[in-house]
Amino acid sequence: MADTIHLEISRYSPEKDAAPYFESFEVPFRKDWVILDALNYIKDKKDGSLTYRWSCRMGICGSCGMLVNGEPKLTCATFLADYAPAPVRVEPLRNFPVVRDLVIAMTDFMRKLQRMKPWLIRNEEKPLSEGEYLQTPEQLDVYKQYSMCINCMLCYAACPVYGLDPLFAGPAAIALAQRYNLDSRDEGAKDRFPVLSQHDAIWGCTFVGECTRVCPKHVDPAGAIQQYKLTAALDWFKSVLLPWGGK
Amino acid sequence: MKSPASTPAYTLNHPRWYRKRVSTYWWLQRWEYLRFVLREVSSVFVAFFVVTTLVQLYGLSRGPEAYAGFQNWLKNPFVIALNVVSFFFVVFHSITWFSLSARAMVVRIGGKRVPGALISGSNYAAWLVVSAVIAWFLLRG
Amino acid sequence: MEAKPSQLRLEPLLWILFSAGGVVAAFLIPVHLFLQGIAFPLGWARTPDYTTTTALVAHPLVRLYLFVLCSVPLFHFAHRIRYTLYDGLQIKHLNEVIAVCCYGSAVLGTLVAGFLLWNIH
Numbered sequence: 001m002a003d004t005i006h007l008e009i010s011r012y013s014p015e016k017d018a019a020p021y022f023e024s025f026e027v028p029f030r031k032d033w034v035i036l037d038a039l040n041y042i043k044d045k046k047d048g049s050l051t052y053r054w055s056c057r058m059g060i061c062g063s064c065g066m067l068v069n070g071e072p073k074l075t076c077a078t079f080l081a082d083y084a085p086a087p088v089r090v091e092p093l094r095n096f097p098v099v100r101d102l103v104i105a106m107t108d109f110m111r112k113l114q115r116m117k118p119w120l121i122r123n124e125e126k127p128l129s130e131g132e133y134l135q136t137p138e139q140l141d142v143y144k145q146y147s148m149c150i151n152c153m154l155c156y157a158a159c160p161v162y163g164l165d166p167l168f169a170g171p172a173a174i175a176l177a178q179r180y181n182l183d184s185r186d187e188g189a190k191d192r193f194p195v196l197s198q199h200d201a202i203w204g205c206t207f208v209g210e211c212t213r214v215c216p217k218h219v220d221p222a223g224a225i226q227q228y229k230l231t232a233a234l235d236w237f238k239s240v241l242l243p244w245g246g247k
Numbered sequence: 248m249k250s251p252a253s254t255p256a257y258t259l260n261h262p263r264w265y266r267k268r269v270s271t272y273w274w275l276q277r278w279e280y281l282r283f284v285l286r287e288v289s290s291v292f293v294a295f296f297v298v299t300t301l302v303q304l305y306g307l308s309r310g311p312e313a314y315a316g317f318q319n320w321l322k323n324p325f326v327i328a329l330n331v332v333s334f335f336f337v338v339f340h341s342i343t344w345f346s347l348s349a350r351a352m353v354v355r356i357g358g359k360r361v362p363g364a365l366i367s368g369s370n371y372a373a374w375l376v377v378s379a380v381i382a383w384f385l386l387r388g
Numbered sequence: 389m390e391a392k393p394s395q396l397r398l399e400p401l402l403w404i405l406f407s408a409g410g411v412v413a414a415f416l417i418p419v420h421l422f423l424q425g426i427a428f429p430l431g432w433a434r435t436p437d438y439t440t441t442t443a444l445v446a447h448p449l450v451r452l453y454l455f456v457l458c459s460v461p462l463f464h465f466a467h468r469i470r471y472t473l474y475d476g477l478q479i480k481h482l483n484e485v486i487a488v489c490c491y492g493s494a495v496l497g498t499l500v501a502g503f504l505l506w507n508i509h
Contacts, residue, residue, distance in 0.1 A: 012265055014262040014263040014264070015262070019265060020265060070277065094267075095269075097264035097265060097266045098264060098265040098266075098267075099262060099264055100262070105264055141359075141360070160273060160280055160283070160475065161475060163269045163273065164269055164273070164475050165475075197396055197399075198396065199396070199399065203396075203403070206283075206287070206471050206472075206475065207347060207351075208279075208280075208283045209283075209347075209350075210279055210280075210283075212350075213279070220350070222350065223350045223351065223353075226347075226350065226351030227352075227353055229351075229403055230351065230352070232400055233400040233403055235400075236397070236400035236401065271477070287468050287469070287471070287472040288472070290413075290464060290465040290468040290469055291465065291469065293409075293413045293417060293461050293464060293465050294461070294462060294465035294469075294497075296417050296420070296421050296425075296461075297457070297458045297461055297462055297465075297497060297501075298497070299424075299425070300420070300424070300454075300457070300458055301458055301497070301500055301501055301504060303424070304445070304454070304458075304501075304504045304505065304508065305504055307438075307441060307442065307445065307508065308504060308507065311438040314438050314441070315438070318429070318435060321424075321425065321428070321429040322429045322430075326425075326429075327425070327426065327429055327430065330421065330425030330426055330429075331425075331426060333421060333425065334418065334421050334422055334425065334426060337413070337417050337418050337421055338418050340410075340413060340414060340417075341413075341414040341417075341418055344410050344413075344414040345414065348410075348411075373415065374414070374415055377416065377419075378415075378418065381416065381419045382419055382423060384444070385420075385423050385424075385436065386423070386433055386434075
């Protein structure tokens with residue numbers, strides 16, 4: 001095994017550059033190193049101006065999402081050994097504006113997530129004296145998968161619809177809306193419905209399925225979206241066939 | 248102490264973000280995207296099948312000569328080649344549809360979720376049975 | 389951006405038709421296409437003759453089956469191709485035109501199927 005590996009990192013400085021370009025770095029190859037280790041080595045020893053996001057380095061904070069050889073990955077969970085000896089290309093996440101080097105602007109996602117009202121909505125809050133909201137393991141199981149989202153936005157980088165239509169709400173936002181819709185403690189499904197049943201939300205999704213494939217936490221946002229389409233369609237059916245029926 | 252009249256104007260610093268334009272050929276840039284577009288294009292061959300069936304029914308309604316004329320058209324090598332391609336696309340549609348519908352449906356039995364493989368598997372089994380029944384109808388006469 | 393409310397009353401129905409068409413196409417079309425488009429023309433099996441086919445199609449249930457086979461998949465095609473044109477070719481400014489052409493052709497096909505199967509004898 002060679003003792004170094006070649007990395008091609010996308011660089012962009014808004015003050016100096018018109019567009020991103022690739023810069024090559026030779027990094028020590030260690031079997032247990034991940035891309036993030038290589039980036040940290042470059043920043044420590046080679047070029048301190050390299051800019052990127054990272055935090056927990058264990059796949060739970062969702063900060064270090066980047067494109068590795070064109071594939072959205074968490075760089076703290078992607079081993080150099082899987083790519084050696086060929087050069088590894090590291091770029092910022094697709095479909096987001098690049099702020100600097102490997103850092104993208106995530107304002108759009110944050111706005112869309114907020115629109116989904118990702119919190120428990122109750123018609124009436126129980127007073128503290130009445131204790132907690134109880135939930136069985138079966139009730140938890142219904143939405144648990146969708147609660148695993150770490151907001152890493154790899155799914156947005158993978159989704160071609162989000163790339164083509166910047167108004168599209170995107171996989172994670174809709175999956176998180178579903179997480180709350182399916183939560184037995186939540187009573188806000190009817191509040192989220194007008195936001196979700198839109199052309200730039202669930203109806204814009206064409207079930208490419210890439211979001212589910214790249215998700216590091218196995219949230220399956222594509223599945224969540226299709227299931228909500230079914231819910232919305234059945235709701236529509238009921239409202240058409242039984243317009244006088246109450247909800 | 249600054250007087251209000253001489254407060255300097257301050258412009259918020261906003262660096263120039265780089266936004267990459269999505270190419271018209273985005274679907275050729277990754278194999279996964281190409282496979283998705285091929286899956287969507289399979290619907291064209293579905294429509295092609297419906298149109299040829301309608302033409303066949305029209306021929307049937309016009310009489311034995313028109314019907315025979317249509318059967319002859321089907322024997323044209325170009326048409327057969329087109330139908331072979333259509334067949335592959337239509338089967339591709341079926342296979343992708345079964346895996347899609349397994350993920351789109353949540354079936355719960357006794358509080359536990361039925362695994363996707365079981366849903367796909369039962370779809371394939373039903374596909375086999377239905378195809379056998381249709382084949383029996385078409386082959387017996 | 390909020391879509392027109394009338395559009396969203398239609399979208400769930402269009403998705404239901406798309407799904408139904410996908411199911412019909414997935415289960416029924418492969419065997420039909422294989423026999424009618426490949427096996428019979430190539431002589432691998434005997435093509436049903438005119439009298440047998442007419443007798444088969446005369447049955448009202450067969451006509452209903454053929455109507456479903458020739459109508460719902462058209463809506464599956466229309467919905468899918470509409471989105472493929474919208475996303476794939478990025479011709480969003482023609483959105484309404486594309487939608488009308490796609491679903492219009494499906495409605496037309498359905499009417500033709502209904503007319504043919506009603507009048508066949």
